Amino acid sequence: MTSIGTSADSVADTRPEIAHLEGVTEKSRGPWTDAWRRLIRNKAAVVGLIVIIGFILAAIFAPQITPYTYAEQNYLAVNTAPQWVIDLFPKMAAMGTENGYVRVNNDYYLGTDNVGRDLFTRIVYGARISLSVAFIGPLTSLLVGTIYGMVSGYVGGRVDTIMMRFVDIMYAFPTLLLIILMMAFFRASFTQSEAGTLAYRLNKIDAAFGGMLFIFIGIGLTSWMDTARLARGQVLSLREKEFIEAAESIGVSDRGILFRHILPNIMGPVIVRESLAIPRYISTEAFLSFIGLGVNPPTPSWGNMISEGAQAVKSYPNQAIFPALALFLLMFAFNFLGDGLRDALDPRATKEA
């Protein structure tokens, strides 16, 4: 299996070794430093990284950079748009001009929605939701999937068969249907739970995060199977290696072998897989919020903003197009970064879909 488009990388691979051999100034570098170097040499990945950092900063400093709060409604400024937005969308016509219907209000950078909330503020706060999913989604999937796969692969035998059969069933399960059902279940049953129970506490946490907790749980429960299979496969091939045998012979415990010796060796491919899955988590959250099972209103998510805006796309395209652009930009950035990470961490891997 030859690599595609990684000729530059393989050149980069040899360089540090030569430097090392010649004993010149350069210090020896670990694999992560090498990966980082490869990553920042990839222009698309760097652009993606910069965009993501921009979004992260906006999300962190949302209260500072937004002029309003995301729930603040101004009934005197419903469905308004500033002049530059009206100019941007040719079919929008300002009130006062021929067939004009849009109220001009330059106090809001991107205009307001149909209850008079600032679009810019809501988009910035929406980044918090999407980014949280982008980080916690892979984390849950990584945690559940890696441990599950490692245990399955390391214990082997009958346990392995049963655990993998369960993964097969989960695979065949229609993910989208399951996640929709689960969200409906969480939303309805936990809000009516009695005080003091676990369900009640979970619901409180969920409410505090604007409904994100259940999205994390939903995504986590439906996305760990890929990682589990990958981790298991890696463990199976590593288990036969000499260094594991050596560790066993000096009496390292099973847990020690799994977490100290095997885990660091399988992290590369697992991280690549997870980073490539990030755009999927982001779009899953947006999808759930779009169909009304995501975040609780009035918490803004790009998904529910697009859903509300899409109903008025003829008259007020800004209400749907701006959040859609934000969503697109973030997914694009994560796709670029994910591709870059794959090339950097796993230069020998063929480019598959």
Place this chain on the structure above:
Amino acid sequence: MAQYFARSFVGLLVVLLIVSVITFFLMHQVPGGPFAREKKLPQNVLNNLNAKYNLDAPVWQQYLDYMGDLLIPKITTGEYKYSVTDDHLINIRLPFGDNTTLRWMNFGPSYTDRTRSVNGIIQDHFPISFQLGVAAMVVATIIGLPLGTFAALRKNTAFDYFSMSLAILGVSVPAIVLGPMLQYVVAVELNWLPTTGWGSFQQLIMPAFALGFAQSALIARLTRASLLQVLNEDYIRTARAKGLRNQQVVWLHAMKNALIPVVTIMGPLLAALITGTFVIEKVFGIPGLGHYFVVSINQRDYATIMGTTLLFAFFIVIANFLVDLTYVWLDPRIRYND
């Protein structure tokens, strides 16, 4: 091999059974029934409704009754009177007796729409989702396959970079982004196509594109990777050494093997497209089944939830099963002997 397929067919039934169990018990766990209203119904009315729809029985009893109605075929003779509780998806006239008919798959009545059976809802609206899904698949294939193929043949050229950038673009625009954007640009601004609605070919174009574009990116990437790999194999070199023309080598020898991974994802892709039309249906105002699926969950319309979930699950599971079949057909080296 027959044994292998028999086994994976049984596995398919098991998955469907598990789907039905999980769905049934999960939805009955959700508080609030189909008749819960803002203003509470009088207790005796509620009791009567629950009795009428068999909701007063224990859940496992309800499950068995439901599955019994669904799976046990029945034979009717003579005059048949339609009712929402007795409406079957499959009706086969048997060639004897007085109007003897084998009826199978009774999905029960809708709990929220008293004049319709779930079977009626499926028959009215599923074909729409199906057409949309198939049209999206056609779009995805027409764009993705040539793009991936030519990107591989012109590897590391401008065209290759262009089409792979397009592919990254494709996976970055989910339907909820592409839908409203297309709608604005193509329908509102350019006025080429109608914004919403269903029925004419013009109304099909945008939704099909919005739904299929992301998948075309997947197909393009996979085709490219797989064709590149195949072109490096020994038998391709042999074919070239024999003096075959490049066209022949690529299209006859390489493509057949390069398409194996592509074809294998097409089944699940098609299933995902058919069952994943909710967003597009909402954006473009298309009366498909996805809408009923989402609404039925919010309304606790148990029968409609079960009917639509099982139908969607059936398509997804069947698609996975067909993948196994196409593997064997396309690659004679694959033998299932274990």
